[in-house]
Amino acid sequence: MRAAWRWRLLPPPPFVCQPGYRRSSSITAYTAVVDGNGCSTIYVTCEGSIGTYSFETARLDSHHRLGWTHSEEWKHVGRWSLPFKGGAQYVPEFNMWFGFSAFSPGHLCAVDLSAMHHDRPPTALQVWKNLLPPEVEWMCIPVRFELLNLGDGKFLIAGTFEAETTGQQFALLTGVEMMPCVGDDRSLQMVKHKCTRYAFTTDAIEWVL
Template sequence: MMRRFVNLVTLNWAERVYSVRRMNPYKELFYESAKAAIEAADEANMKEPFPALQTLQLPNPAMNFTATDSGGTLDMFSLFSPRATNEGRIVYANAMGEAGLYDADKHVHSTLGVFNVPKGTRPMCLSTAPHPGANQDSMYVLDMFPGKADGRCFEVLEFVSSGRSDLSNFKSTWRWRLLPPPPFVSKPGYQPSSITAYTAVDDGKGCSTIYVSCGGGIGTYRFETARHDPSCRQGWSPSEEWSYVGAWKLPFVGRAQYVSEFNLWFGFLEFGPNHLCAVDLSAIDSERPPTVLQNWQDLNPPEGQEWLPTYLKLVHLGHGKFLTAKIFELGETCEQFAVLTGIEMIAGDQSLKMVKHKCAHYGFGNESIEWVL
């Protein structure tokens, strides 16, 4: 299925108001077909680089938020179960760990209680598919600098059955539960180091494994959310165990997403934030890092200008289409702006071809783009 909207979370700095704005990516960032995009590129290459930067017009807000803590900041926005059928459920939290859920499709707001321990600014958020026999996803949240809060850096938002037939009270059936921290945080001499890359691998039967890479020579670890267990009535049991994978790091920066139509994981290349890469993580070898199968330059900054990336996000729209969202700081002036690009992957006999569609620029004034979901 195709996603209908992409959610832009903006911040009005003067009023300290966050807004969720729902953008139609196909209207703003895509031609009617890959053929039309290729023809436009062929014509533009005779005159100027393609795609030329257009000016992005922000959609009207669907909902506004203000933080209740004294700092007036919201530290987390994440799409809960980011699939085509759940493209509007947004979980957010303030600096105190107070969390809520806004369903932009239903225009419904619900409270989600409070983290056991706040998870810092822009934590790792990963939604996983329901376990066998269950009908609700889970969201795993990890501080990007694990170990700062006495090891209480990892939690899961999970659905808890109340034993009642009426489950309409959202607050009473969802909870945050602490999970064991990555093992490296308890090693002697550990200093909080940043998570460099993360992703989830689903076995297709409802059990997911989370992979996390950390800097400082720590390497890569896996967290098994559950394992199949025929002895249990539901057919699975929670394992919730960390294990060491290897001394290497995953070859991308930030999150990589699994795309079923290509059976590959896509993310931004570790040392090339303006390059997408495709990696096969279906059979990870502890002896060596996964191999980058292909990479493509998805954005060409102007020559002579230093664009320093501060935020990178890849959104899979379905049917081979993606949106890349990047926030940059101009090296000389520290001016900040966002660039959104529509791209399409087309499968060939033995490789993928990237087709660039349109590219839009948004300069930050009183309002900035903070998250793209």
């Protein structure tokens, strides 16, 4: 009989029962780390002084017919925060996690999460300069940033902005490529490629024939 994927309700993180937790508190950073056995651990940082928690999704179990079992275990990793905002994704070509810096909004960063195995805060190895055109950087309000990994060291940075004068929102799509620096095992050079601006409109499709 084949095992099937299914949704299941996870236990709530323990910090929801701690003093000082507000129901409106939101997760500010999250990522996942896969170990050598293929088991994933989810890490989340919640705003305030809650810190960072991990959730082990599964662990090896030689007595189980599948070879693994659900862990259902939350762990308080530390009172520190993950050094990025939103999600960060692992890029195997560089053995790093890439996301947007929590200290420099909209700036792409590379993070080494290996220190978390010893309950130490991770470090941002590199933070790259914002690639926004001057007219966007000085006259528009950033709304949201997303990162898409295209493979082979290539990424698409999708930023949503709002013009201060008109309130109109638009997207800025920027292609970048990461290249190893000569003579350095960890440092990377970011090369900017094409940048395209897409303006959102209020037009809506009401009928399709």
